[in-house]
Amino acid sequence: AAGVIQSPRHLIKEKRETATLKCYPIPRHDTVYWYQQGPGQDPQFLISFYEKMQSDKGSIPDRFSAQQFSDYHSELNMSSLELGDSALYFCASSFHLSTGAYEQYFGPGTRLTVT
């Protein structure tokens, strides 16, 4: 079965540079979530999109922005990178149901290292 695809898998950037992370959800999934997992921590929610509209926003820095495109893939843009942005960034996708919850399936993550 197709899974969530994230690219790149690894990314090394210097401070103050810009990074773009991409996420391709499971086919027919219309909702995308972004999470950040620091070393030894649990994943923290950043932002989500449903049908190309932002549906929720968490502790996402103003330096970060994201969008979901017409083909449902999503991109997380990170500017003015700081050392503290070094983390594993997950994208998860699900199929929106009007009632009930549908499981969120996670991609393999993008490991971002800021030097």
Add this chain to the structure above:
Amino acid sequence: AQTVTQSQPEMSVQEAETVTLSCTYDTSESNYYLFWYKQPPSRQMILVIRQEAYKQQNATENRFSVNFQKAAKSFSLKISDSQLGDTAMYFCALNFGNEKLTFGTGTRLTIIP
């Protein structure tokens, strides 16, 4: 705001034994969903099992089962016949449907050969 608490940072068990991981949560909502995710050394997040709060029957997936106590706001995961491949970090998580997941801090489980 909802919270999820995992009070066991680390656990270890002999292969083939049964182990139970604890999770408690707090929410004022009546309709919510609980999950256990597994994160092996590869760091991939893998969904293990889910439970709808409105269902009284405990969810089961092969060797994995939950003990859902709604009144106590408790959601423990039992792993039977543990295998070496079960070695991982296990996260308990909660959401309210098509919304973000709130995770606990995780339990690192080691299966000893």
